[in-house]
Amino acid sequence: MPTRQTILITGASSGLGEGMAREFAAKGRHLALCARRTDRLLALKAELEARHPGARISVRALDVNDHAQVFEVFKSFKAEFGTIDRVIVNAGLGKGQPIGKGRFDANLQTAQTNFIAALAQCEAAMEIFRAQNGGHLVGISSMSAMRGLGRNLTTYAATKAGFAALLEGIRADAMGRTPIKVSTIFPGYIETELSSQSAKTPLMVDTQSGCRALVAAIEREPAKACVPRWPWAAIAWYMRLAPLSWVAKVS
Numbered sequence: 001m002p003t004r005q006t007i008l009i010t011g012a013s014s015g016l017g018e019g020m021a022r023e024f025a026a027k028g029r030h031l032a033l034c035a036r037r038t039d040r041l042l043a044l045k046a047e048l049e050a051r052h053p054g055a056r057i058s059v060r061a062l063d064v065n066d067h068a069q070v071f072e073v074f075k076s077f078k079a080e081f082g083t084i085d086r087v088i089v090n091a092g093l094g095k096g097q098p099i100g101k102g103r104f105d106a107n108l109q110t111a112q113t114n115f116i117a118a119l120a121q122c123e124a125a126m127e128i129f130r131a132q133n134g135g136h137l138v139g140i141s142s143m144s145a146m147r148g149l150g151r152n153l154t155t156y157a158a159t160k161a162g163f164a165a166l167l168e169g170i171r172a173d174a175m176g177r178t179p180i181k182v183s184t185i186f187p188g189y190i191e192t193e194l195s196s197q198s199a200k201t202p203l204m205v206d207t208q209s210g211c212r213a214l215v216a217a218i219e220r221e222p223a224k225a226c227v228p229r230w231p232w233a234a235i236a237w238y239m240r241l242a243p244l245s246w247v248a249k250v251s
Contacts (some may be wrong), residue, residue: 001221004085004136008032008077009062011091012120013040015192016140020218021048025055027215032084034062034076035091056081061180064091064117072122086136087125089118096155096157113164122170129180131216136181138218139167141198143188143232146239150248151247171223183215184224188232203231 007024013035021031025048033041041059048057058080062073068206078084092111097103122137129135144153145160157221164184171182189201190210205228217225226232 002085002134004029006030006081006084007088008074008084008125009090011035011047011064013044014061015207016129016187016190016211016214017088017090018044019207020090020215023211023215025052026032026058028052028054030056030081031058032081033057033059034073034077036061036063037044044251045243062091064110064121067117070120071119071124071127072119074121074128078128079220083132084128084135084209086126086138086218087121088138088140089121089125090140091117091121092140094156094244096152098151099154105185111159112156114156115162118163122166126170126174126180130178131214134179135154137167137170138165138183138185140214141184143186143226143236143239145186146236171219181221183218185224186212186226186232186234186236187214188226188228190214190227 007029009017009021009031012021012033014037017035021044022032024029028214033044035041036058038061045057048055058077060073060076062069062077064070070251074084091109091113095106096110096179097106098246099107118139122139125135125137129137139165142157142160145156145164146155167182167184174180174182187210189204191204191207210228213228217227
């Protein structure tokens with residue numbers, strides 16, 4: 001399996017994107033990091049360059065809902081590094097509201113960010129990979145993609161399920177025809193700045209442990225992976241097979 005030396009991560013200014021950047025930099029990889037908050041990106045760049053002098057770090061501002069900007073930023077990273085070996089489509093939005101409660105605005109924003117913007121990122125990444133005849137596309141989905149969920153998770157779960165289906169379709173198109181690999185990652189509960197503001201969730205792991213597990217899974221380049229594997233692979237099996245009435249009680 002080739003070493004993916006140059007890695008592009010979206011949504012890299014906080015949360016899982018920031019955590020994965022730290023883990024990959026520790027491995028000596030070169031990083032193309034983008035997000036809306038450039039102050040956070042610049043601080044992260046300075047930190048990583050100080051800790052890991054061999055890693056080359058480049059940052060750019062990116063709002064993934066500006067679809068033209070997605071293509072521009074990805075192409076500019078490609079021009080700067082020469083090759084992009086892996087793209088991690090990580091940028092996403094966690095908010096949502098129950099359907100029919102008057103918050104279509106929140107659900108629309110969630111759908112646009114988690115699916116339409118993800119589609120733009122996949123398109124931009126695959127254009128680069130097809131042109132260079134190689135690469136690894138990684139999509140950060142969610143365990144919520146396993147089933148339709150209620151209340152505030154309804155739209156979020158639907159977008160993550162749609163994203164997983166999109167990645168599977170890209171994988172089907174690429175397999176056997178190109179050396180491009182496509183991986184769908186389903187994280188369980190991993191602590192981030194957002195989650196730390198609420199009550200502790202059972203089965204939640206700390207950010208560093210969770211991001212280390214994410215990077216280890218990504219490095220294996222599987223078609224699909226639940227992270228951390230235990231207990232989330234078993235929970236995924238339960239969520240897919242259990243009656244909806246049971247799943248609804250815990251969503």
